[in-house]
Amino acid sequence: MARLNYGIIGCGMMGQEHLRNIALLQDATAAAILEPDPVMRKAAAEAAPGAVMAGSIAELLAVKAVNCLLIASPNYLHLRQLEEIAAIRPLPVLVEKPLFTAPEDTLRLAALRAAYPAPIWVAMEYRYMPPVASMIDEAETATGGIRMLTIREHRFPFLQKIGDWNRLNRKTGGTLVEKCCHFFDLMRHILRSDPVRVMASGGQSVNHLDEVYGGERSDIWDNAYVIIDFASGARAMLELCMFAEGSRYQEEISAIGPTGKIECHVPGPGRFWPKHLGEPPVAQVIVSPRDPKGPKMVEIPVDPKLLAAGDHNGSTFYQHQRFQRAVLGVQPVEVTLEDGWWAVAMGIAAQESAVTGKAVDLASVRYGVP
Template identity: 70%
Template sequence: MTETVSYGIIGCGMMGQEHIRNIQLLPGGRVEAIVEPDPGMRAECEALVPGVRFCESIAELLSIEALDCLLIASPNYMHVEQLEEIAATRALPILVEKPLYTANEDAARVAAFMASYPAPVWVAMEYRYMPPVAKLLEDAEAVTGGIRMLTIREHRFPFLHKVGAWNRFNAKSGGTLVEKCCHFFDLMRLALQSEPVRVMASAGQDVNHKDESYEGAAPDIWDNGYVIVDFANGARAMLELCMFAEGSRYQEEITAVGPAGKIECLVPGPGRFWPKDLGEPPVPQVIVSPRHPKGPRVLDIPVDPTILDAGDHNGSTYYQHQKFHAVVRGQAAPEVTLQDGAMAVAMGLAAQESARTGQAVQLSAVTAGLAQAC
């Protein structure tokens, strides 16, 4: 008999609903109760989980004895306060969506939470678990002989509409290089097994959301940029982001190069956005290109269609929840720690600052502060 893992969910918009669909695919996964103030989102959740209990507050949610764990998928700027409320009330295992926080002034609060929270916390970095990305990470050392250069390119669609348009504004989202790109900074640290020391960035808002207004305020979220990161081990990484390139065949392209060779992965965007008149969406690929002997090998990395259809992240949300269930059951530790989540945000905020000022940003002070919290 499969042991049930009962979730309490905080925030159930687009990403929260993707989590629900994937929880429901897992043996033992159960959505027990939801905190979601928006009536439209509540109705969509009711359709996904008929009869689910809706709570009016986190306090009410935490009073439900049957809960085994919590999922936080609320807007970015709410995460820190919600984590603190949970810590003060009832410590349960948590899966918290990225980004962990959105502003430098919250770093000390996050550090205090990291140092004192007694239950496991997993920061949701879905991109690690996309099958082609996971294959690249698994094989990179052997193929490259040690990564010296890492390039991540994301060419995708603009930010989608969210309740209250919170993702249109830096103050609530943390800015594009935090909200969107903390995934990629996490991948950089993971792939290079080193800490960032310097960030240089150029970014701006050139195409998207320029004709929009929300309660008289114009969106200030960026839609494209470049970021270069130097790491302590001498490796370097680059991010290229464009959010007005949804015509691309592949959404993410990651390349790792070292003295022995090169490995790449190609990840298509959400299948629901692929034009039906073009046939089936592209299949994810990994390409291995040794220096000696020359000869690239292309490997298709297909994903189970049922898992693929449950979300927009190439099946990764399902695989992440599989591993999180083991954490809740006491069989494993979180693979994406609070430290990982905090460092990804620190890199994103440094990139935002570099792009704003035109100056390189040193990360030593930030990394030291976060390291002391662990």
């Protein structure tokens, strides 16, 4: 297998997780790194001592060994950096979510999509969590065709990021874009259908209420309900609470159809599990048929090395494996620019619905054409 020599743009918290997972891959290395923050730059240099430390995207792309890219910078930089790469040296890219942060970005995204000659994979790690992937594989058989899908995330508040960029809606796109585009992507992926209508209620109730950054008060939301109707006739709901870190499981997903229900329970990062409670919980998948009744639970353990490498139940590693195969032409890109567009469009619509108190019709309000 040919070697992947990553050029990495952004080595904050998520970029460091990517670095650790790239180190676990066969035939892959970090060849060059762009990280302006001195603390994160030092940590990245220690994690990848062979990497060239670049001062700009142009410098990074000038490193001849680099043959693919990872973008893990703050949200509002993603599209701008993709455009700069396209103008200099368009290599295969794995770009962190969200792909963009505002409706006015969509014309630029459409132009990029039409002209970019190499694969672009949008990082949606939740698809590749082993319990979620197992649930998706079994869902059609277990349910007889999903009619209702619920995703519940009860978790800790937003973590501290470099420059506190994740405390302001204008830099993140808002919580329902920044945090929840993962879940909206999962909904489309699981239901194999596009959304047509979004209804939401959300706000900032507990976290960051008195925080001010550069004269701007933090306005990032910490809870929401979102209901989405899909073209297939299925409906889905997201329940988000970011002041519920005492929960045993961080994500709980259930899918229900005429013949039964399937659920998965996913624990949060092991580093946050209280030591006095013993070992962290193990992910589960539960199938509950209607007839004959009798739920069946299977634990889905994750390789401890992968758990230690990041906060996403091993999914970052599995995502990189697939990206590697896509770069080599062995398989297609699984999370496309269109998928990334839809995930953000659903988040923008949910933010709009919660602010206005009105349902948003995605059939007429397209936020650009995917």
